[in-house]
Amino acid sequence: MPAPYLLQLGDRIQRGLQQLPEEFRQRHRTFLLSRQLPDGGFSGRDVDLNGEPLFEDGVQADLYYTSFALRGLASLGEIDPVAAAKTGDWLKRNAGRTTSVIDIVSWLYSAIVVQGATGTDLLADVAPDWSERLAVLLESFRVGDGGYAKSISGASGSTYHSFLVALCYELIGRSVPDADRLIAFVQQRQRDDGGFVEVGPMRRSGTNPTAAAVALLKMFDAFDGATRSRVVDFLQEVRGDDGGFQANTRVPFSDTLSTFTGYLTSLDLDAPDIIPPAKLRRFLNQLELSTGGFLAAAWDHIADVEYTFYALGTIGLHQAL
Numbered sequence: 234m235p236a237p238y239l240l241q242l243g244d245r246i247q248r249g250l251q252q253l254p255e256e257f258r259q260r261h262r263t264f265l266l267s268r269q270l271p272d273g274g275f276s277g278r279d280v281d282l283n284g285e286p287l288f289e290d291g292v293q294a295d296l297y298y299t300s301f302a303l304r305g306l307a308s309l310g311e312i313d314p315v316a317a318a319k320t321g322d323w324l325k326r327n328a329g330r331t332t333s334v335i336d337i338v339s340w341l342y343s344a345i346v347v348q349g350a351t352g353t354d355l356l357a358d359v360a361p362d363w364s365e366r367l368a369v370l371l372e373s374f375r376v377g378d379g380g381y382a383k384s385i386s387g388a389s390g391s392t393y394h395s396f397l398v399a400l401c402y403e404l405i406g407r408s409v410p411d412a413d414r415l416i417a418f419v420q421q422r423q424r425d426d427g428g429f430v431e432v433g434p435m436r437r438s439g440t441n442p443t444a445a446a447v448a449l450l451k452m453f454d455a456f457d458g459a460t461r462s463r464v465v466d467f468l469q470e471v472r473g474d475d476g477g478f479q480a481n482t483r484v485p486f487s488d489t490l491s492t493f494t495g496y497l498t499s500l501d502l503d504a505p506d507i508i509p510p511a512k513l514r515r516f517l518n519q520l521e522l523s524t525g526g527f528l529a530a531a532w533d534h535i536a537d538v539e540y541t542f543y544a545l546g547t548i549g550l551h552q553a554l
Contacts, residue, residue, distance in 0.1 A: 237400070237403035237404050238400060238403055238448065238452065239342055239400055239403075239404070240345070242497075242546075243304065243307055243308060245549070245550060245553055246308040246545070246546045246549030246550060246553070247307065247308050247309075247310055247549065248549070248553045249548065249549035249550060249551065249552030249553030249554075250308055250309055250310065250545060250548065250549040250552065251310055252552050252553075253548070253552060258309045258310065260523075260524075260525040261305070261309060261525050261526065261541060261545060262306060262309050262311065262525075263525050264522075264524065264525025264526040264536065264541065265302050265305045265306050265309075265525075265526075265538055265541065266306070266313070266316060267525075268298070268302055268537075268538050269302070269316055269319070269320070270292065270293075270294045272294055272319075272323050273294070273319035273320045273321070273322050273323030273324075274294025274295065274296075274298075274299045274320065274323040274324075274327070275294060275295070275298050275299040275301075275302035275303075275320075275538055276292045276293060276294055276295065276298060276538075277295055277297070277298035277537050277538065277539060278535060278537045294323060296327060296330070296335075296336045296339040296340055296343070297335055297336070297339050297539075298537070298538050298539060299320065299323070299324075299339065299343055300338075300339035300340075300342050300343045301538045301539040301541075301542045302538040302542075303320065303342070303343050303346040303347070304342070304346070304542050304546075305538060305541055305542040305545055306346075307346050307349075308542070308545055308546065308549055309545070312346065312349075312350040313350075314350055314351050317346070317347050317350035317351050318347075318351050318353070320343065320347055321344075321347040321351060321353050321355055324340060324343055324344055324347065324355055325355055327340070328340065328355070328359075333383075333384065334371070334374055334381065334383070334394050334397045334398055334401065335394075335397060337367070337370075337371070337397075337401050338397045338400050338401050338404070341401060341404040341405065342404065344356065345404065364405045364406070364407060367401070367405060368402070368405070368407055368410075371398050371401055371402065372410065373385050374387070374394065374398060375390075376388060376389060376390050378390045378418055378421075378433065379411075379414035379415055379417055379418035380392070380394075380395040380415065380418040380419070381394050381395045381397075381398040381415075382394060389432050389433055390418055390432075390433075391431060391432060392419065392422050392429055392430065392431050392432075392442040392445050392446050392449075393431060393441065393442055393445045395415060395418065395419065395445070395449065396445035396446075396448060396449050399415070399449055399452060403452075412453055415449070415453075416449075416450065416453050416455045419446050419449050419450055419455075420450070420455075421433070422442070422446060423438075423446070423460070423463070424436060424437070424438045426438050426466075426467055426470065426482070427462075427463035427464055427465075427466045427467035427470075428440070428442075428443040428464065428467035428468075428471075429442045429443045429445075429446035429447075430442055437481055437482065437483065438467055438481065439480055439481045440468075440471050440478050440479065440480055440481065440491040440494055440495045441480065441490065441491060441494050443464060443467060443468075443494075443495075443498065444494035444495065444497060444498045445494075447464060447498050447501065447502070448498075448501075451501065461502050464498070464502060465499075465502055465504050465507070468495055468498065468499055468502075468504070468507050469507055470482055471491070471495065472495070472507055472508050473486065473487035473516075475487050475512075475516055475531070476508060476509075476512035476513050476514075476515050476516030476517075477489070477491065477492035477495075477508070477513070477516045477517075478491040478492045478494070478495030478496065478508070479491055486530055486531055486532070487516060487530065488529050488530040488540075489517070489520060489527060489528075489529055489530065489540045489543040489544045489547070490529070490539075490540065490543050492513075492516065492517075492543070492544075492547055493543035493544070493546050493547045495507075496508065496513065496547050496550060496551070497546075497547075497550060500550060500554075505554060510551060513547070513551060514548070514551065517544050517547060517548060519531070520533075520544060521544070522536050525541075526538075526541045527540055527541045527543075527544035527545070528540065
């Protein structure tokens with residue numbers, strides 16, 4: 234059985250980043266570790282774009298940002314065992330709070346990274362039927378259109394959250410039930426512009442749901458040449474003049490999230506030159522801070538662990554070529 238998608242992707246990124254100077258890797262490693270809180274979890278942004286605090290009771294650790302911090306550290310090739318052990322303790326305390334699909338996949342991936350760094354299996358003491366129970370929880374997000382919704386009360390499937398559910402099933406070593414319904418759901422999300430949308434009523438495709446849809450269809454060997462050609466045409470429409478990818482054709486600037494997902498998809502479709510490599514690196518270099526970390530886009534002025542991972546991921550994928 235092949236390794237889970239997230240682990241394969243992490244290996245690809247790591248192989249590329251290992252070719253870069255240690256000074257580069259250490260700078261961004263230091264930034265990521267600076268976002269670890271005393272309780273062991275990692276924080277995201279603690280202020281908004283105007284510099285105002287986002288939380289009334291101070292900076293908080295978050296499963297989502299903890300996962301991205303660990304993905305970044307793993308991609309850079311080294312995770313301090315002491316820091317990883319602290320994160321493991323925090324993950325144990327927060328295991329019961331995984332009530333959303335995003336939280337579930339964030340917790341599972343983080344637990345795997347911690348185990349790799351420390352040897353500690355965070356699931357060693359849970360009930361033997363934990364994977365069956367988790368599968369039941371995941372299926373509670375499934376809706377009538379064959380996809381998975383953002384929440385248990387959701388009425389419409391989400392392309393992105395359906396992708397996350399598929400990742401969860403991979404991480405627990407199980408298959409997605411009734412995969413044909415999920416494939417049909419994803420195929421119905423493709424639009425005339427060649428890309429895919431997040432929810433059914435949308436008409437204009439987005440870079441990120443397109444990346445999720447392509448990854449899902451490739452997981453189930455349901456991706457054909459005609460679909461590839463249409464997606465490549467869409468990616469050419471959302472490439473920005475600044476050297477990155479835009480979220481959709483109406484957004485006038487590129488960002489690191491869309492650039493990561495768009496570039497990854499172009500590589501997986503054997504179309505690596507949709508954006509010239511020199512322009513891509515110039516775009517990312519402009520968002521890199523000398524103290525470590527990357528900005529989300531040209532309008533941004535605060536680095537965080539999520540967008541830093543996206544930038545590192547893009548650089549690693551490019552370097553691995």
